[in-house]
Amino acid sequence: MGNAYERIDDDEVVDYGKQKQTGMAMGLGVGLLIALVLCGVLVAVYYTVLNDDTDNTDNSSPFTNVDAYVNSLTSANIMVHLQAFQDIANRNGGTRSVGTSGYTDSVQYVYDTLQTSAVCDPEIQEFVISEWNELSPSTFKEVQPQTVAFADFSTMQYSGAGNVTAAVAAPTNDPMGCTAADFTEFPTGRVAVVQRGNCEFSVKSVNAFAAGAVGVLIYNEGNNEVGVVTGTLGFYQDGPVFGIPYQMGLDLLDVGATVNMFADTAIVNTTTANVVCTWPAPDGSGIKTDKQIIVGSHLDSVPAGPGINDNGSGSATNLELAIQASLGNLRIQNQVIFCWWGAEEIGLKGSAFYVESRQESTTNGLDKIAMNLNFDMTASPNYVNGVYNGSDADDPSIREASGNIEQLFVDYYVSQNIPYTLEPFTGRSDYGPFIEVGIPAGGLFTGAEEEKSMEERSEFGGLANAAYDPCYHQSCDTIDNVNTEALQNNARAAAFTLGNVATLTDIDAFIGDEARSQDAMAMRDLRAYYGTHYRGWWKDIWE
Numbered sequence: 001m002g003n004a005y006e007r008i009d010d011d012e013v014v015d016y017g018k019q020k021q022t023g024m025a026m027g028l029g030v031g032l033l034i035a036l037v038l039c040g041v042l043v044a045v046y047y048t049v050l051n052d053d054t055d056n057t058d059n060s061s062p063f064t065n066v067d068a069y070v071n072s073l074t075s076a077n078i079m080v081h082l083q084a085f086q087d088i089a090n091r092n093g094g095t096r097s098v099g100t101s102g103y104t105d106s107v108q109y110v111y112d113t114l115q116t117s118a119v120c121d122p123e124i125q126e127f128v129i130s131e132w133n134e135l136s137p138s139t140f141k142e143v144q145p146q147t148v149a150f151a152d153f154s155t156m157q158y159s160g161a162g163n164v165t166a167a168v169a170a171p172t173n174d175p176m177g178c179t180a181a182d183f184t185e186f187p188t189g190r191v192a193v194v195q196r197g198n199c200e201f202s203v204k205s206v207n208a209f210a211a212g213a214v215g216v217l218i219y220n221e222g223n224n225e226v227g228v229v230t231g232t233l234g235f236y237q238d239g240p241v242f243g244i245p246y247q248m249g250l251d252l253l254d255v256g257a258t259v260n261m262f263a264d265t266a267i268v269n270t271t272t273a274n275v276v277c278t279w280p281a282p283d284g285s286g287i288k289t290d291k292q293i294i295v296g297s298h299l300d301s302v303p304a305g306p307g308i309n310d311n312g313s314g315s316a317t318n319l320e321l322a323i324q325a326s327l328g329n330l331r332i333q334n335q336v337i338f339c340w341w342g343a344e345e346i347g348l349k350g351s352a353f354y355v356e357s358r359q360e361s362t363t364n365g366l367d368k369i370a371m372n373l374n375f376d377m378t379a380s381p382n383y384v385n386g387v388y389n390g391s392d393a394d395d396p397s398i399r400e401a402s403g404n405i406e407q408l409f410v411d412y413y414v415s416q417n418i419p420y421t422l423e424p425f426t427g428r429s430d431y432g433p434f435i436e437v438g439i440p441a442g443g444l445f446t447g448a449e450e451e452k453s454m455e456e457r458s459e460f461g462g463l464a465n466a467a468y469d470p471c472y473h474q475s476c477d478t479i480d481n482v483n484t485e486a487l488q489n490n491a492r493a494a495a496f497t498l499g500n501v502a503t504l505t506d507i508d509a510f511i512g513d514e515a516r517s518q519d520a521m522a523m524r525d526l527r528a529y530y531g532t533h534y535r536g537w538w539k540d541i542w543e
Helices: 016-026 066-072 075-091 101-117 201-210 246-255 308-329 349-360 396-415 432-436 454-460 484-502 507-511 520-530 537-542
Strands: 006-009 012-015 035-039 042-046 121-144 148-150 162-169 191-195 215-219 241-244 258-278 288-298 334-341 369-375 386-388 421-423 441-445
Touching: 066 308, 066 484, 075 101, 075 308, 075 484, 101 121, 101 258, 101 308, 101 334, 121 241, 121 349, 162 215, 162 246, 191 201, 191 246, 201 215, 215 246, 215 258, 241 246, 241 258, 258 349, 288 308, 288 349, 288 484, 288 507, 308 334, 308 369, 308 484, 334 349, 334 484, 349 432, 369 396, 369 432, 369 484, 369 507, 386 396, 396 441, 396 484, 396 507, 441 484
Parallel strands: 162 191, 191 215, 215 241, 288 334, 288 369, 369 441, 386 421
Antiparallel strands: 006 012, 035 042, 121 148, 121 258, 162 258, 258 334, 386 441
């Protein structure tokens, strides 16, 4: 790593290191550099994308080169990065989770690729997390009425430590145990067996331990969700918490089993990192630094697997967005900062650290951030094209601007006759820390463990009553778990949205409540150019 590397772009071989050097040397020069090296029948073609005064793009577009930028995002190029993430996982025990060598290597890959192939200035932003560690293997046994050592279970992330032997008991009311009232008559000193669903895992375990449980078993919800439950509890628990299959939970309760749970866990302080790549804005460039666009995606996987869809897909897309912008495919007006967050899978810690660091800065504070774009899981195999429903934001101060971002994504899909759906604006990915401090946000999501409906199947294809991503948070989230059509469509939707906001000459009107702006006519032209039907906020600006 650190050297120019070759990537496949349709039928041409592109050396991005050479492209960057040539493009920077020639600047806005005119021409196309073609080097033909003939050796027998072998021909290698290197080309350079240049900005020139005889623009080869369609100048009817009100924003220079946005269309070229959109078309430069290809699944073939993004898959190069995904294969690199897969190779990293293969060399590091099948995972890229935070605190592992697989994550360290992922950080280094992104950093080295940016140094070689992008104009933005990369840095590794270190921060300390309190990391949950399993110090030795957990064990789970039934000791009465029979003796059975189970292998089919998971130690849930942030499970507490303990070696407990006790009879099992279910919540006395709702089996899912989502309220304290569900445990009002729970017998103390038992292992609580609760069903997955309706609330976060941590809510179930906290309620159980508060009622006097000494351990917690969370069994799956049934129907199509019958395997071992895996996941995170978010914070350290008061005792061992294991995930088990649906039928095992029913069987243990049916016979009133006594079980032994052993977990050897602890919280350890660990240094990890984000990668932050800032677009340069030298004096005279005209690039505004007081309305920055933060483009983020989380880089870490869960411990169980390599995380190629979750979230290699978003991270690789983000990397390609930075590379293609660097090749002259986008003339940036508003400073863009590309970010790869660490420790998302254990509580959005990397993005939260970044927001906190900006809050504390006296020279580069939160007031300079115009918006956050977030890309998390953009290639689920049984996908829907999900757009965060920012127009439904809880915070009224960001509702209009977040809705404007949402609409740009929607407009791209409509212009390409690609179906889309609106996803709840919950803040459960790395845009969460931004909206908490009043920064507008938007992004894309193609679905995780929930099931596709019949209505969605008719619109998007795929399988109804099956998970959007059947390998979500599992070891099978590999390079084979990626839908390349969704990957490219969503990458281009991301490029369309980023391209348009990055080239706005009056971004205040987009994120504020002004009725008109300097870009009103340009935006009107954009509507005509793409031939789409614009709604809501467009009318507020134009009419």
